[in-house]
Amino acid sequence: QLQVQESGPGLVKPSETLSLTCSVSGGRISRTSSYWGWIRQPPGKGLEWIGSFYYTGGTYYNPSLQSRVTISVDTSKNQFFLRLNSVTAADTAVYYCARHPASDAFDIWGQGTMVTVSS
Amino acid sequence: EIVLTQSPGTLSLSPGEGATISCRASQSVSSSYLAWYQQKPGQALRLLIFGASSRATGIPDRFSGSGSGTDFTLTISRLEPEDFAVYYCQQYGSLPLTFGGGTKVEIK
Numbered sequence: 260q261l262q263v264q265e266s267g268p269g270l271v272k273p274s275e276t277l278s279l280t281c282s283v284s285g286g287r288i289s290r291t292s293s294y295w296g297w298i299r300q301p302p303g304k305g306l307e308w309i310g311s312f313y314y315t316g317g318t319y320y321n322p323s324l325q326s327r328v329t330i331s332v333d334t335s336k337n338q339f340f341l342r343l344n345s346v347t348a349a350d351t352a353v354y355y356c357a358r359h360p361a362s363d364a365f366d367i368w369g370q371g372t373m374v375t376v377s378s
Numbered sequence: 379e380i381v382l383t384q385s386p387g388t389l390s391l392s393p394g395e396g397a398t399i400s401c402r403a404s405q406s407v408s409s410s411y412l413a414w415y416q417q418k419p420g421q422a423l424r425l426l427i428f429g430a431s432s433r434a435t436g437i438p439d440r441f442s443g444s445g446s447g448t449d450f451t452l453t454i455s456r457l458e459p460e461d462f463a464v465y466y467c468q469q470y471g472s473l474p475l476t477f478g479g480g481t482k483v484e485i486k
Contacts, residue, residue, distance in 0.1 A: 306477040364413035364428040
Protein backbone atom coordinates (compact mmCIF):
# COMPACT_ATOMS: atom_id res chain seq x y z
CA GLN A 260 0.00 0.00 0.00
CA LEU A 261 1.48 3.30 -1.10
CA GLN A 262 2.21 5.72 1.73
CA VAL A 263 3.93 9.08 2.07
CA GLN A 264 5.48 10.62 5.18
CA GLU A 265 6.79 14.12 5.78
CA SER A 266 9.82 14.91 7.93
CA GLY A 267 11.95 17.89 8.78
CA PRO A 268 12.69 20.57 11.39
CA GLY A 269 9.73 21.82 13.35
CA LEU A 270 11.25 25.26 13.91
CA VAL A 271 12.87 27.58 11.39
CA LYS A 272 14.18 31.09 11.99
CA PRO A 273 12.85 34.04 9.97
CA SER A 274 14.76 34.71 6.72
CA GLU A 275 16.17 31.17 6.70
CA THR A 276 15.27 28.22 4.46
CA LEU A 277 12.60 25.67 5.28
CA SER A 278 13.58 22.18 4.10
CA LEU A 279 11.27 19.17 4.23
CA THR A 280 11.47 15.59 2.99
CA CYS A 281 8.66 13.36 1.79
CA SER A 282 9.47 9.64 1.96
CA VAL A 283 7.44 7.33 -0.26
CA SER A 284 6.91 3.67 0.68
CA GLY A 285 4.99 0.82 -0.91
CA GLY A 286 5.78 2.01 -4.44
CA ARG A 287 8.39 3.79 -6.51
CA ILE A 288 8.16 7.46 -7.41
CA SER A 289 9.68 6.59 -10.78
CA ARG A 290 7.27 3.76 -11.58
CA THR A 291 3.93 5.39 -11.08
CA SER A 292 2.25 7.67 -13.57
CA SER A 293 1.72 10.28 -10.93
CA TYR A 294 2.53 13.76 -9.87
CA TRP A 295 3.79 14.36 -6.36
CA GLY A 296 3.05 17.56 -4.53
CA TRP A 297 3.29 19.74 -1.46
CA ILE A 298 0.36 21.48 0.21
CA ARG A 299 0.32 23.58 3.37
CA GLN A 300 -2.24 24.70 5.94
CA PRO A 301 -1.61 27.64 8.30
CA PRO A 302 -3.07 27.16 11.78
CA GLY A 303 -6.85 27.49 11.70
CA LYS A 304 -6.89 28.20 7.98
CA GLY A 305 -7.50 26.41 4.69
CA LEU A 306 -5.27 24.48 2.32
CA GLU A 307 -2.80 26.03 -0.14
CA TRP A 308 -1.13 24.11 -2.97
CA ILE A 309 2.60 24.84 -3.09
CA GLY A 310 3.68 22.86 -6.14
CA SER A 311 3.94 19.48 -7.86
CA PHE A 312 6.35 17.56 -10.04
CA TYR A 313 6.44 14.56 -12.37
CA TYR A 314 9.51 12.35 -11.99
CA THR A 315 10.59 12.62 -15.64
CA GLY A 316 10.46 16.39 -15.50
CA GLY A 317 7.95 19.14 -15.29
CA THR A 318 7.58 21.01 -12.04
CA TYR A 319 4.71 23.37 -11.38
CA TYR A 320 4.56 25.96 -8.62
CA ASN A 321 1.91 28.20 -7.17
CA PRO A 322 2.69 31.67 -8.57
CA SER A 323 2.24 33.09 -5.08
CA LEU A 324 5.30 31.15 -3.89
CA GLN A 325 7.22 30.50 -7.10
CA SER A 326 10.03 32.95 -6.40
CA ARG A 327 10.91 31.21 -3.12
CA VAL A 328 10.15 27.51 -3.62
CA THR A 329 12.02 24.55 -5.09
CA ILE A 330 10.75 20.98 -5.31
CA SER A 331 13.26 18.26 -6.14
CA VAL A 332 13.46 14.47 -6.12
CA ASP A 333 15.92 11.69 -5.34
CA THR A 334 14.53 8.59 -7.02
CA SER A 335 17.30 6.40 -5.59
CA LYS A 336 16.02 7.17 -2.08
CA ASN A 337 12.39 7.32 -3.19
CA GLN A 338 12.09 10.75 -1.63
CA PHE A 339 11.19 14.22 -2.75
CA PHE A 340 11.91 17.53 -1.12
CA LEU A 341 10.60 21.01 -0.49
CA ARG A 342 12.77 24.07 -0.02
CA LEU A 343 11.20 27.42 0.80
CA ASN A 344 13.54 30.37 1.06
CA SER A 345 13.36 33.59 3.07
CA VAL A 346 10.62 32.36 5.39
CA THR A 347 8.51 34.62 7.57
CA ALA A 348 5.90 33.97 10.24
CA ALA A 349 3.33 33.73 7.44
CA ASP A 350 4.98 30.46 6.38
CA THR A 351 4.08 28.82 9.70
CA ALA A 352 1.86 25.92 8.74
CA VAL A 353 1.33 22.19 8.62
CA TYR A 354 3.04 20.97 5.46
CA TYR A 355 1.65 17.93 3.65
CA CYS A 356 3.05 15.84 0.83
CA ALA A 357 0.64 13.97 -1.41
CA ARG A 358 0.29 12.08 -4.66
CA HIS A 359 -1.99 12.95 -7.52
CA PRO A 360 -2.23 10.95 -10.73
CA ALA A 361 -2.10 13.05 -13.89
CA SER A 362 -5.29 15.08 -14.27
CA ASP A 363 -6.63 13.70 -11.03
CA ALA A 364 -7.15 14.52 -7.37
CA PHE A 365 -4.77 14.06 -4.46
CA ASP A 366 -5.47 10.45 -3.50
CA ILE A 367 -2.71 9.73 -0.97
CA TRP A 368 -1.72 12.19 1.76
CA GLY A 369 0.82 12.20 4.53
CA GLN A 370 -0.12 13.04 8.11
CA GLY A 371 1.55 16.43 7.79
CA THR A 372 4.38 18.07 9.70
CA MET A 373 4.07 21.33 11.63
CA VAL A 374 6.68 23.98 10.87
CA THR A 375 6.87 27.12 12.97
CA VAL A 376 8.82 30.15 11.83
CA SER A 377 10.09 31.99 14.86
CA SER A 378 13.31 33.37 16.28
CA GLU B 379 -6.64 31.51 -10.58
CA ILE B 380 -9.95 29.79 -9.85
CA VAL B 381 -11.30 30.85 -6.47
CA LEU B 382 -13.52 28.29 -4.73
CA THR B 383 -16.07 29.56 -2.21
CA GLN B 384 -17.62 27.02 0.14
CA SER B 385 -20.83 27.50 2.08
CA PRO B 386 -21.83 27.34 4.77
CA GLY B 387 -18.73 27.79 6.89
CA THR B 388 -20.19 25.64 9.64
CA LEU B 389 -23.05 23.14 9.72
CA SER B 390 -24.48 22.12 13.10
CA LEU B 391 -26.36 18.85 12.69
CA SER B 392 -27.35 15.72 14.59
CA PRO B 393 -26.35 12.16 13.70
CA GLY B 394 -28.80 10.74 11.19
CA GLU B 395 -29.49 14.09 9.54
CA GLY B 396 -28.41 14.97 6.03
CA ALA B 397 -25.73 17.51 5.13
CA THR B 398 -25.33 19.60 1.99
CA ILE B 399 -22.18 21.59 1.28
CA SER B 400 -21.82 23.98 -1.63
CA CYS B 401 -18.68 24.85 -3.57
CA ARG B 402 -18.89 27.69 -6.08
CA ALA B 403 -16.07 28.43 -8.51
CA SER B 404 -15.13 31.88 -9.83
CA GLN B 405 -14.92 30.38 -13.32
CA SER B 406 -15.87 27.12 -14.92
CA VAL B 407 -13.95 24.06 -13.72
CA SER B 408 -12.81 22.21 -16.81
CA SER B 409 -13.97 18.62 -17.28
CA SER B 410 -15.57 18.72 -13.84
CA TYR B 411 -12.14 18.25 -12.28
CA LEU B 412 -13.53 18.89 -8.80
CA ALA B 413 -12.71 16.85 -5.70
CA TRP B 414 -13.93 16.72 -2.12
CA TYR B 415 -11.81 15.83 0.92
CA GLN B 416 -12.48 15.09 4.57
CA GLN B 417 -10.12 16.30 7.30
CA LYS B 418 -10.09 15.10 10.89
CA PRO B 419 -7.63 16.27 13.58
CA GLY B 420 -4.39 14.34 13.53
CA GLN B 421 -5.33 12.29 10.48
CA ALA B 422 -4.30 12.40 6.84
CA LEU B 423 -6.77 14.05 4.52
CA ARG B 424 -9.09 11.59 2.85
CA LEU B 425 -10.24 11.84 -0.75
CA LEU B 426 -14.02 11.35 -0.91
CA ILE B 427 -15.10 12.42 -4.39
CA PHE B 428 -13.24 13.06 -7.66
CA GLY B 429 -14.50 14.12 -11.05
CA ALA B 430 -17.30 15.97 -9.22
CA SER B 431 -19.36 12.82 -8.66
CA SER B 432 -17.20 9.68 -8.51
CA ARG B 433 -16.64 8.16 -5.09
CA ALA B 434 -13.06 7.24 -4.20
CA THR B 435 -12.20 3.69 -3.22
CA GLY B 436 -13.79 2.64 0.06
CA ILE B 437 -16.00 5.69 0.46
CA PRO B 438 -19.51 4.84 1.73
CA ASP B 439 -22.41 5.53 -0.59
CA ARG B 440 -23.93 8.02 1.86
CA PHE B 441 -21.39 10.45 0.36
CA SER B 442 -22.31 11.82 -3.05
CA GLY B 443 -21.12 14.65 -5.24
CA SER B 444 -22.86 16.54 -8.00
CA GLY B 445 -22.57 19.61 -10.15
CA SER B 446 -20.69 21.00 -13.11
CA GLY B 447 -19.35 24.27 -14.43
CA THR B 448 -19.17 26.58 -11.45
CA ASP B 449 -21.56 24.98 -8.94
CA PHE B 450 -20.81 21.78 -7.06
CA THR B 451 -22.35 20.05 -4.06
CA LEU B 452 -21.27 17.41 -1.56
CA THR B 453 -24.16 15.59 0.09
CA ILE B 454 -23.96 13.28 3.10
CA SER B 455 -27.29 11.49 3.24
CA ARG B 456 -27.28 10.38 6.90
CA LEU B 457 -24.55 11.59 9.18
CA GLU B 458 -22.67 8.96 11.10
CA PRO B 459 -20.65 9.94 14.21
CA GLU B 460 -17.41 9.57 12.24
CA ASP B 461 -18.57 12.07 9.59
CA PHE B 462 -18.22 15.10 11.84
CA ALA B 463 -15.17 16.76 10.35
CA VAL B 464 -14.05 19.54 8.02
CA TYR B 465 -14.69 19.19 4.29
CA TYR B 466 -12.80 20.87 1.46
CA CYS B 467 -13.43 21.12 -2.25
CA GLN B 468 -10.53 21.39 -4.70
CA GLN B 469 -10.27 22.00 -8.43
CA TYR B 470 -7.55 20.33 -10.47
CA GLY B 471 -8.60 21.47 -13.92
CA SER B 472 -6.24 24.41 -14.13
CA LEU B 473 -3.13 25.76 -12.47
CA PRO B 474 -2.70 26.83 -9.78
CA LEU B 475 -4.56 24.05 -8.05
CA THR B 476 -6.90 25.65 -5.53
CA PHE B 477 -8.97 24.63 -2.51
CA GLY B 478 -12.12 25.99 -0.97
CA GLY B 479 -12.02 27.53 2.49
CA GLY B 480 -13.57 24.50 4.18
CA THR B 481 -16.87 23.62 5.86
CA LYS B 482 -16.96 22.30 9.40
CA VAL B 483 -19.71 19.79 10.12
CA GLU B 484 -20.18 19.76 13.87
CA ILE B 485 -22.46 17.91 16.24
CA LYS B 486 -25.49 19.93 17.26
